[in-house]
Amino acid sequence: xxxxxxxxxxxxxxxxxxxxxxxxxxxxxxxxxxxxxxxxxxxxxxxxxxxxxxxxxxxxxxxxxxxxxxxxxxxxxxxxxxxxxxxxxxxxxxxxxxxxxxxxxxxxxxxxxxxxxxxxxxxxxxxxxxxxxxxxxxxxxxxxxxxxxxxxxxxxxxxxxxxxxxxxxxxxxxxxxxxxxxxxxxxxxxxxxxxxxxxxxxxxxxxxxxxxxxxxxxxxxxxxxxxxxxxxxxxx
Amino acid sequence: xxxxxxxxxxxxxxxxxxxxxxxxxxxxxxxxxxxxxxxxxxxxxxxxxxxxxxxxxxxxxxxxxxxxxxxxxxxxxxxxxxxxxxxxxxxxxxxxxxxxxxxxxxxxxxxxxxxxxxxxxxxxxxxxxxxxxxxxxxxxxxxxxxxxxxxxxxxxxxxxxxxxxxxxxxxxxxxxxxxxxxxxxxxxxxxxxxxxxxxxxxxxxxxxxxxxxxxxxxxxxxxxxxxxxxxxxxxxxxxxxxxxxxxxxxxxxxxxxxxxxxxxxxxxxxxxxxxxxxxxxxxxxxxxxxxxxxxxxxxxxxxxxxxxxxxxxxxxxxxx
Numbered sequence: 001x002x003x004x005x006x007x008x009x010x011x012x013x014x015x016x017x018x019x020x021x022x023x024x025x026x027x028x029x030x031x032x033x034x035x036x037x038x039x040x041x042x043x044x045x046x047x048x049x050x051x052x053x054x055x056x057x058x059x060x061x062x063x064x065x066x067x068x069x070x071x072x073x074x075x076x077x078x079x080x081x082x083x084x085x086x087x088x089x090x091x092x093x094x095x096x097x098x099x100x101x102x103x104x105x106x107x108x109x110x111x112x113x114x115x116x117x118x119x120x121x122x123x124x125x126x127x128x129x130x131x132x133x134x135x136x137x138x139x140x141x142x143x144x145x146x147x148x149x150x151x152x153x154x155x156x157x158x159x160x161x162x163x164x165x166x167x168x169x170x171x172x173x174x175x176x177x178x179x180x181x182x183x184x185x186x187x188x189x190x191x192x193x194x195x196x197x198x199x200x201x202x203x204x205x206x207x208x209x210x211x212x213x214x215x216x217x218x219x220x221x222x223x224x225x226x227x228x229x230x231x232x233x234x235x236x
Numbered sequence: 237x238x239x240x241x242x243x244x245x246x247x248x249x250x251x252x253x254x255x256x257x258x259x260x261x262x263x264x265x266x267x268x269x270x271x272x273x274x275x276x277x278x279x280x281x282x283x284x285x286x287x288x289x290x291x292x293x294x295x296x297x298x299x300x301x302x303x304x305x306x307x308x309x310x311x312x313x314x315x316x317x318x319x320x321x322x323x324x325x326x327x328x329x330x331x332x333x334x335x336x337x338x339x340x341x342x343x344x345x346x347x348x349x350x351x352x353x354x355x356x357x358x359x360x361x362x363x364x365x366x367x368x369x370x371x372x373x374x375x376x377x378x379x380x381x382x383x384x385x386x387x388x389x390x391x392x393x394x395x396x397x398x399x400x401x402x403x404x405x406x407x408x409x410x411x412x413x414x415x416x417x418x419x420x421x422x423x424x425x426x427x428x429x430x431x432x433x434x435x436x437x438x439x440x441x442x443x444x445x446x447x448x449x450x451x452x453x454x455x456x457x458x459x460x461x462x463x464x465x466x467x468x469x470x471x472x473x474x475x476x477x478x479x480x481x482x483x484x485x486x487x488x489x490x491x492x493x494x495x496x497x498x499x500x501x502x503x504x505x506x507x508x509x510x511x512x513x514x515x516x517x518x519x520x521x522x523x524x525x526x527x528x529x530x531x532x533x534x535x536x537x538x539x540x541x542x543x544x545x546x547x548x549x550x551x552x553x554x555x556x
Binding site for chain 1: 256
């Protein structure tokens, strides 16, 4: 009796290591994988950068707060900080002091009413600038965190689709026909999760940290505004 | 940004390299190979034929070695298994064969109530129980002295026992055929009377009769069905015969190996049914018009070269 058993024609010869999984995948799945790896690289780049930036900003803020509330005069503080590139709270302080210096001559003529408003506006602008710098590229983390699983899933669905087509072509439901396709397809989901999980975790952490820093800066701006306003009133 | 991106890239590259190194081609699972079982599809007919022929598996032949050195004792010793063998054989013989042809053989034994083998097997067991006593680990020399009085009594005991059993069985079952036991007794008597004639008792037991030649030359149900359909398609049942009860036309045909009808098909029954003539004519036309019946297997020609076809309008109506 001639019974023909269809052999698994789609069984690849290269093996099932990660690299061969990638090589054997269809173009779209390869593209998805590469994209996810790039996303992961970028995410971790941003994570490292933010980690450094947030830590540095927090330290600088603490140092400046200590200096500011140490009781030395604002003039001395202004001179000691100098024109060098200052960060966060120091930058806020410097922006306000520069505006104050610039306004002094005109204030002699036109009075001090406009000075306080101007100083507050300048501090506001500087605050926005600082916050922008802190929050920049944080959106990338959020985007990767929310879309990478879907992108990986897309690769998986595509790969599974292909392997089902392979079943229909080879007319065999042998697991050996399906398994490589499924493995390569699931690899895409694994990469998606690999990129998404740290992105989501660190996005939440940085959003919280930066929010705290922003609140601190705002508080400082308000307090400094109050101090300037008091001093202006005293001059009258 | 640049430095952090570079760091991330380096770390990713390292992790990927490690992953490729670690996740090599996975080890194969050890799967136990199951032996494939060859399956052959057997028709019911073939199966019954095969079973029939398997009854003829050669029985283990009774010992031929009647040791020439030990003259008296071994012969007596040898009788025991032979007697048992004979009993078995006698028990086997009257068993009715499933073949209907054999059932027709005018033996009074088989048909009315087949003797059940159980009581006879009991009997065999009992005789066997009795017999092996003189045998165990008796050396020939010792046996020559010790066993001489034993064999004299043993066969007699055996006969008595058999007779008792026979009586019992007679009491239990009046329908039981006494010929069986009589034959059995005769044989035992023979064995006892002429123990030296071992050649009579040796050799394979008588084989059951069988009629099949080994190959299945009967036409199968599929082929019969094909024939029925073929003729049914050709048969133009006359209008009056469609709902006629008990109208059967029997036509005998003879065919050549190619499936063509040889000679003239004959109507072999008769009826005074009003549409019998019309029905028989249309049946004849159908048989002649449908030839050749070339799908009938040539190797089974002997089974279909001479056929009687029953035309039953009511049945045909049911089939078509």
